[in-house]
Amino acid sequence: MLDAGLKAQLKGYLENLRTPIELIASIDDSAKSRELVELLNDIVAASDKVSLKTDGADARKPSFAIVRPGSDISVTFAGLPMGHEFTSLVLALLQVGGHPPRVEADVIEQVKALEIDDELRFETYFSLTCQNCPDVVQALNLMSVLNPKIKHVAIDGALFQAEVEARQIMAVPTVLLNGEAFSQGRMGLEEILAKIDTGAHQREAAKINAKSEFDVLVVGGGPAGASAAIYAARKGIRTGIVAERFGGQVLDTMAIENFISVSHTEGPKLAASLEQHVKEYDVDIMNLQRATALVPAALPGGLTEIKLASGASVKARTVILSTGARWRQMGVPGEEEYRNKGVAYCPHCDGPLFKGKRVAVIGGGNSGVEAAIDLAGIVAQVTLLEFAPELRADAVLQRKLFSLPNVTVIVNAATTEVHGDGAKVTALSYKDRIHDIDHRIELEGIFVQIGLLPNTEWLKGTIALSPRGEIEINARGETSVPGVFAAGDATTVPYKQIVIAMGEGSKAALSAFDHLIRVTAPADIAA
Structure with missing residues (x-):
């Protein structure tokens, strides 16, 4: 699973483990489960402080928990935390294994001192190409290590598509708390703490005023x-x-x-x-x-x-x-209503959630064309709409774009409305600026790439x-x-x-x- 270079790095990292840890895998006979077992065996081989069991009972398969034996400290991943999440995996192994985190001491104490009546169960949906997701995953993992009343599972949305659709997850990272929406988008440890610890804002304001x-x-x-x-x-x-x-x-x-x-x-x-x-x-x-x-x-x-x-x-x-x-917004009806419900601004983060679906990219500059090229390898169909008479992207990007069979480019197109069924995007309307004719495109996702404000x-x-x-x-x-x-x-x-x-x-x-x-x-x- 891991190449020789990653195995050597992992072995070096795991020398910092202070206590034994146990990996408990929940698997079936799928190819992804076999990949997971291979990954976990690579981890076990990197340290004599790590052991593996494959009799986990988690309903999500493949998944695995990292557990500190004899305690209630654990971190769970549903899927294979590779790509941007490999660092999250390494940190979780170290932190469950007793290695001190590189976090300010007062923040650590704030997490430990949180007064929690009932257990807080966090679920984070991520994609392996999302650069915003690791901050959220790592923050919640650390909180679950520091405070026994906090639990966290990080879920690869691309691997659990049925679950994503049932829960209408349209953007990553998306965090649920006890089954209810908690946050979307990048958040660090201090930001999450500020949402949970309601008195933090007032205390910080008093410190600043002084x-x-x-x-x-x-x-x-x-x-x-x-x-x-x-x-x-x-x-x-x-x-x-x-x-x-x-x-x-x-x-x-x-x-x-x-x-x-x-x-x-x-x-x-x-x-x-x-x-x-x-x-x-x-x-x-x-x-x-x-x-x-x-x-x-x-x-x-x-x-x-x-x-x-x-x-x-x-x-x-x-x-x-x-x-x-x-990011500049389109400013059309339906955009705000369906933000993170099909209207997205980060193709790298949210693209995997639209695998096999139809999407539009708004904007013909470098960002828009790069987004369309990236998405074309994931989704069924990409329609790129540009307001001007021609694309503004670099020539080398345009050549690549026009070589792709599942991309349609429409210029002189003024986006007029985002349509949806109340839960998610279903279509996009635009006006042909030359012929003054309205058109409607049936689709599931819209990626806005029209510059900055x-x-x-x-x-x-x-x-x-x-x-x-x-x-x-x-x-x-x-x-x-x-x-x-x-x-x-x-x-x-x-x-x-x-x-x-x-x-x-x-x-x-x-x-x-x-x-x-x-x-x-x-x-x-x-x-």
Whole structure:
């Protein structure tokens, strides 16, 4: 099952097991069950602390539990956790086996201290190509190891298609709690905790309100924000980051092949590296905090205030806005109603759930054409709709697209409505812009790939924005408000690229520092 390289890596990892663990497999005579047994035997062969039983009674087959004998600690996988989930498997083996997790001590204590009356039974549906799923799977696995009243099973949605259809799972990761919908999309451990521990928001808001002012406050934790924080912290000044989710849009990016000096990486890996780099400096990271208002300094050199959705507020001598962007929506009837019920924005994540079905891709740029190419290998039929008279994707992508037998391309198509039966998408309507004729396509899925919108609505009326809603900046990253700078995809800088955002974030930090030493006299800056 595992090649020689993975077996060697696994053997090295499992040397960190502190206590014996037992694998209990529930199998039948299917090919997938045979593959699972082969995988589990490879794990057993990698450590003398691992044993295997194949008499499990789980109704889902194939599945297996990782159990710490003599305790109620266990983690369950339904399916074969390979692909993006192989790391989740390794971490689960280590954590059930007593290896300490790399998580802040106060977060671990928060999980252990949760007051739970009845058992919390989580189920997470994932796909092996989903880069967002491992964060959710790993967080819930760890919680089930730390707190005996929490149980978790991670389910490969592509393998259990009947279950997915019966429960109307149309996007991954989807999490159920005690059989009811709990969440969809990427969530980290702290985000899940915030949903379960209802007093966490108030406690965190109180901690933030008690903080003294910063010299530089960065709003946003993507590539631009991380770079700005590192450059500011290296100046020896008091630096903080407020982020709704650290990593930003990069977390939703599958393959990154144009990041100079790194031939290939994936968004979540890059985001984790960014966070780790920031944590090497004295930066106060305030994660899961959404900014709602900016109050400019009353006097030159005064303090700018950032108000947060939690009710807290933070003040700083300079502010760097790096709030990034999000997927642009079609803005047609039915889109919001059927979001995650057939309307999707991540073909890599959700594509496997539409195996053998008919789907549409909206958008003829690189993202749309790449999505159509990827989906064509999974689904029965792909219809790509482009508003303009021709596709905008690179020529090499277009050649590949038009070579595929199960792809239809329609240009001059204006999407007008998403149709459904109340539970899932059933069709899509569009207008032929040349002949002014309405058409309807019967299908099961719609993947929207029409660009990004800047996250700047909260700044309207406070700071100068372009007609597209981007923050207007000059060559130094300065905005229309003195002491407030901006960087990255939320600004008017052209070409929304990771490497450009990082450079812009660094430049904004240098400009903020220059502003500090010329306009104010922060106590933290050495004379």
